[in-house]
Amino acid sequence: MSPFDVNRIRELGPAMASEQGEADSGPSPCGACSVRHLTFCAPMAEDELGHVSKIVSTIELHPGDPLFDEGEPADNVYSVTAGSVKVYKLLPDGRRQVIGFLFSGDFMGLAHNDLYAYSAEAITHSAVCRFPRKKLEQLLERFPKMERRLLGMASHELAVAQEQMLLLGRKTAKEKIASFLLMLSKRSEQRGQTPNPVAVPMSRTDIGDYLGLTTETVSRTFTQLKTSNLISLQPANKVELTSIDALRDIAEGI
Amino acid sequence: MSPFDVNRIRELGPAMASEQGEADSGPSPCGACSVRHLTFCAPMAEDELGHVSKIVSTIELHPGDPLFDEGEPADNVYSVTAGSVKVYKLLPDGRRQVIGFLFSGDFMGLAHNDLYAYSAEAITHSAVCRFPRKKLEQLLERFPKMERRLLGMASHELAVAQEQMLLLGRKTAKEKIASFLLMLSKRSEQRGQTPNPVAVPMSRTDIGDYLGLTTETVSRTFTQLKTSNLISLQPANKVELTSIDALRDIAEGI
DNA sequence: CGCCTCTTTGATCATCGTCAACAATGGTGG
DNA sequence: CCACCATTGTTGACGATGATCAAAGAGGCG
Structure with a gap:
């Protein structure tokens, strides 16, 4: 594990659960989040963060820990706050395509139907925030600026994906x-x-x-x-x- | 040109401009749009369509007609209402990667910065609706349900792009x-x-x-x-x- | 009907994949 | 603390998939 990961995770301090994969909804993990400006939570004002903290749980991941698998019900959306995560798709015979590498600020799990379209697994010691999809959707309805931010980030993801298609194809x-x-x-x-x-x-x-x-x-x-x-x-x-x-x-x- | 394209375009009737690339903001082109349920306009109620009609202009494209080029200021967002359009990226030496084929209901031009990330060109005789970006953004602010629809469509595009990466890479x-x-x-x-x-x-x-x-x-x-x-x-x-x-x-x- | 473009088919070549062996790294336990 | 072992990375030889170069055939539009 590289030093930066340890530091990042230490930074999160009390918001980090110490046990593997264990959730921890402390008083206001979001207020202490050092990478908030990178995430889809960025547009939220300080005094609105409580609404976010209320539905989020933080998860610690060790190298190789799976987060979810392609085809599972997409019940949660995740935001990476430290470390690095890979997301990938598999063909039946085992051929693998890594769709992307995620770092602080990146999100995953925004499925268009009700199933995850890819699998996710930690590369290094990492931390992610878990948002129950339903509750996040309610939050987005209440805070359109958050939805707008998400649309902006999704557009950006799309542009990155298109650049990657150019790379892969040509x-x-x-x-x-x-x-x-x-x-x-x-x-x-x-x-x-x-x-x-x-x-x-x-x-x-x-x-x-x-x-x-x-x-x-x-x-x-x-x-x-x-x-x-x-x-x-x-x-x-x-x-x-x-x-x-x-x-x-x-x-x-x- | 395949017969369906002609039919589609005839369907649009008076909303279609007859001259090449000419705009036409008739009384309510959107009310007569036969593919509205496929587009990001879908969530708009009948009596709200006037707001959309007010900012949209319809454009007719012939095979090979360019719509915009990679690197140009992304001043407009387009929605395809008939025919087929290809979007592609180029490498300096001319190698080309087609990013996608667009048909009725698909949109393009949602750039994350202020420049188009790809070029667009009609394959068959086609019709597209042009939305000035600024005005569309105002509309989205007023009608969050439209923004939600756009986010849903962008998520879907993202999943399609990821599937395409699997195809290209493996x-x-x-x-x-x-x-x-x-x-x-x-x-x-x-x-x-x-x-x-x-x-x-x-x-x-x-x-x-x-x-x-x-x-x-x-x-x-x-x-x-x-x-x-x-x-x-x-x-x-x-x-x-x-x-x-x-x-x-x-x-x-x- | 003829030309031009697009598509098909063929022959050869190069890039990258496969199979194999070796080296290095890092984690573990003595 | 060091030695061992498992995992990961590197290098080599060879082969196959798809690219390139070339030319003929088919379709569409004037």
Whole structure:
């Protein structure tokens, strides 16, 4: 586990349940939430946070802990407050497509019918807030600004998904890896964390399943970028982007 | 152009502008809209439609007509009311990824920042409604039920995009084509049109750019499915799905 | 009827996947 | 604290899927 995860989780302090997967609706976990500005709770005023706290429960996840599975009734919506989570879909024969990596502020579980469309699993030590879908919907009705924020975030997710389709359908392995590293770096920066060197908490297999490649190809491509002095692999799963401009050119296929 | 497109457009009658790209804000185009139940206007009551009609203009598009380009200021949101439209992204060297095919009821242009994230172009003779973004946002503020509907549709789009990522990242050419035909058929049915034989109005190149394949591979795979008696190519770009169950198995990789 | 575009088919090639073995890492227990 | 072992990552050899290059056939619109 990387240090930042521990810190994040410590930050949450009393709002964090200490037992695995145990819920804890303290007096006002939301008031103490250090990543609220990143989440869909952002538009809520201080004196309205009680309404949110009342329906939320915080959950701690350890690496590999599943949160829900594709096809289950989508009874909850989740918001990540610390760590990293992967969401993925499976084909019957086991082929896997990682749909996305989630970090602080990201949400999941907004299903269009009543079932989860994907599975979710913690990558690192993480914390998520759980919102019972029905209660969240009532809250959204009462606070349209929250619904508006959610629509904005969903639109953004959509744009990200479309960018990923371009990557999956039309980019080479090298372009995919370069794009991936730049994306991680940018998102890291958006959360107020260091963009370079960038933390890469997920495994080669997860990266491959995200980019439509095999583990071996991911590894080979990392080596290739390293040999070209575009990146340098550092301890604790960090990657230094030695030449961001060159990486950007590669990512765009220039 | 397939007959259905002509019919759809005739249905719209006086609401349709006859000149290319010309706007027409008649007395109440929305009241006469035959596909309103499919669009984000669905939740609006009859006596509220005037508010929508007031800000909308209808546009007729001919095959190949561009609607907007990636990177332009996203001043409008569009809703397709007849025909078919493709939206796509380009890499600098011309590689293209079709992000989606849009039919009656689908919308586009909900950008997360102020620029369109993709280009849009008519495939067949089509009709779209144009909503100036600012005015639509005011309308959404006044009618939260419309915003809720939009959020629901965006969530659905997101699920579709995720399914497409699975296809692009992990399916074989044969699985991709089978999935594609079943998807077209299902969507056709949802619009109240015949699901089988299914209309396939887009070119082999468009299909390839949607599935991450080349024209040649698309054509070869169609031939392969035809030879296996799973589909049969009919006149006017229609495809009969001879064995839907077998196609479904192929699409799922079983 | 003829031209132009789109589609189909063929031959060859390259990228990435598969299979295999080895190296490194990190977690555990002695 | 160190050694061991399991898991993850790296590297190599080879092969297959789909891309590329090329050309012929089919359809649609003038």
